Amino acid sequence: MSKVRLAVRGDDREFTLAVGETILEAAMAQGLPLDHACGGVCACSTCHVKIKQGAAAFSEASEDELDQLDEARDVGLDSRLGCQAKLLRAPEGGVVEIAVPTWNVNAVREGAGH
Ligand code: FES
Numbered sequence: 529m530s531k532v533r534l535a536v537r538g539d540d541r542e543f544t545l546a547v548g549e550t551i552l553e554a555a556m557a558q559g560l561p562l563d564h565a566c567g568g569v570c571a572c573s574t575c576h577v578k579i580k581q582g583a584a585a586f587s588e589a590s591e592d593e594l595d596q597l598d599e600a601r602d603v604g605l606d607s608r609l610g611c612q613a614k615l616l617r618a619p620e621g622g623v624v625e626i627a628v629p630t631w632n633v634n635a636v637r638e639g640a641g642h
Contacts (some may be wrong), residue, residue, distance in 0.1 A: 529543065549593070577613070578627045579613065580625040582625065585617050
């Protein structure tokens with residue numbers, strides 16, 4: 529399976545993303561904190577990420593995903609649900625870059641303390 533580099537803004541670690549994998553799957557496998565309250569079935573918006581680079585290489589957002597994103601905070605044109613955005617092919621330049629919205633990171637940090 530071909531893998532591409534997954535860069536995460538504000539995180540210096542090296543992550544990878546495989547073709548056929550969702551961002552949430554890659555995050556969970558590599559210890560990248562990304563919330564997923566519904567377990568990855570497109571029923572919340574806690575896995576919200578922004579794809580800053582390589583977005584065209586991902587599966588298209590479904591109606592359900594867009595509905596969930598409507599409920600999310602800090603949504604932009606580059607917003608996706610991490611559990612739904614699946615990499616279909618190697619992106620141009622071979623790198624995917626994402627940003628995890630700050631409020632989401634804070635929620636994860638608070639949760640980790642308990
Ligand atoms: S984990 Fe709930 S929508 Fe992605």
